[in-house]
Amino acid sequence: MFWYDKQEEHTTYMDIRRHHEEFPTGHVIDVDPDVQADFRHIPFDDETFDLVVFDPPHLIYAGPNSWLAKKYSKLDKENWPTDLKRGFDECRRVLKPSGVLLFKWNEDQIKFRDVIEAFDQRPILGDKRSKTRWSVFLKER
Numbered sequence: 001m002f003w004y005d006k007q008e009e010h011t012t013y014m015d016i017r018r019h020h021e022e023f024p025t026g027h028v029i030d031v032d033p034d035v036q037a038d039f040r041h042i043p044f045d046d047e048t049f050d051l052v053v054f055d056p057p058h059l060i061y062a063g064p065n066s067w068l069a070k071k072y073s074k075l076d077k078e079n080w081p082t083d084l085k086r087g088f089d090e091c092r093r094v095l096k097p098s099g100v101l102l103f104k105w106n107e108d109q110i111k112f113r114d115v116i117e118a119f120d121q122r123p124i125l126g127d128k129r130s131k132t133r134w135s136v137f138l139k140e141r
């Protein structure tokens with residue numbers, strides 16, 4: 001959704017699913033990554049990327065017909081802190097030593113500070129007020 005160019009040539013897109021669905025309203029969901037994989041086990045070597053963009057689902061509560069859940073999927077209600085932490089650690093692992101991790105979060109259901117607590121690392125900068133927050137983390141603590 002946030003890519004100006006959905007096939008940007010320097011970028012490797014990764015998602016756990018492939019999904020195409022068209023709705024009578026005209027809305028379309030099209031998840032078509034280059035690599036289909038789990039962010040808890042990223043299938044790349046250590047220190048591969050200069051920049052990693054981590055944009056996990058932010059919902060834990062959503063009904064089976066929720067448009068947002070279909071579009072962005074959901075986190076596990078019980079295990080989200082562990083799952084996000086594993087994803088965060090994997091993102092850092094595949095970053096080059098001087099690399100940058102860009103993390104996007106929406107505070108709708110889980111507070112940003114609770115996610116940061118799960119990561120056990122603070123961002124060096126980021127939006128501190130908006131509901132949707134972009135933050136920058138470094139590989140090195």
Ligand SMILES: C[S@@+](CC[C@H](N)C(=O)[O-])C[C@H]1O[C@@H](n2cnc3c(N)ncnc32)[C@H](O)[C@@H]1O
Pocket residue numbers: 001002003014015016017031037038039040055056057058071072073074
């Ligand atoms: C907020 S959306 C990402 C939107 C994307 N950044 C964009 O610009 O369109 C979250 C995505 O994370 C994916 N996802 C959920 N669990 C995942 C996991 N364990 N590993 C990898 N991707 C996962 C979902 O399928 C969903 O497409």
